[in-house]
């Protein structure tokens with residue numbers, strides 16, 4: 661099979677590898693599409709390094725069942741499926757507390773490395789894609805699952821003023837989820853086209869942070885109270901500091917994005933103390949979030965199709981990574997032919 665392999669910074673090669681087999685208990689899948697995640701691009705640009713090379717990237721993939729291991733009964737050849745890459749044990753301390761996204765025995769199986777033609781997954785980590793959902797749309801199951809976990813941690817209530825910092829694909833998923841929680845949603849970004857898209861998917865207000873002081877704008881929009889919830893969907897430390905300044909009484913500030921490189925933020929403890937601010941973070945998702953995400957896509961509750969800006973073949977995976985790195989367009993999906 662053909663697969664994209666990362667050898668070093670911006671050195672991504674398409675190579676010929678052996679096909680994986682459907683051994684006992686596994687499902688062999690013909691991969692049809694894989695979304696490009698900012699975390700893939702972080703490895704590509706050298707923001708993250710380490711471990712073994714060549715490295716296989718891509719965890720937002722979907723495909724068709726090609727073959728199943730002898731003891732697999734739940735799936736048959738031809739089924740369209742999306743893979744949850746987080747193989748959780750269900751037995752460790754965190755799993756038993758329901759915090760599956762921190763499973764101590766997290767396995768990845770063959771699920772990671774979706775920029776290639778074939779992969780294997782254990783049946784419990786597959787979901788059948790409903791007939792009305794395209795392969796490209798199903799690629800959003802994983803990022804949307806992360807946002808569902810994030811929305812839960814953000815504690816959005818009906819009538820809240822919610823600020824989403826960053827209108828990339830993730831910020832635009834958060835925007836739609838916050839609307840469904842019954843919030844008034846304000847989105848901040850510096851890219852005009854992204855703010856247009858935010859308004860198109862339901863944001864009530866948009867702030868161009870290179871033209872306006874975002875804190876002043878939020879205060880003005882909330883009659884001086886500040887926001888009830890701020891979701892930071894960009895890994896920029898200044899954005900985290902700004903988010904704290906926008907927060908009103910009892911607000912929740914959720915650092916949803918990862919920060920690379922990590923850099924301390926300036927934090928006025930009195931801001932937290934006197935405003936009773938709940939400062940939290942959110943990371944990854946649980947198996948149930950994954951199921952819920954696919955359901956929201958199926959019923960059109962979250963529109964993901966509108967977020968796809970690039971559909972590229974496997975040979976152009978590196979160009980797709982470059983586009984994400986330059987913040988061109990929105991979501992890049994690699995379409996993988998047989």
Ligand SMILES: [Zn+2]
Pocket residue numbers: 697698699719720802803
């Ligand atoms: Zn992802």
Ligand SMILES: [Zn+2]
Pocket residue numbers: 748749750751752753754755762763764765766
């Ligand atoms: Zn576990």
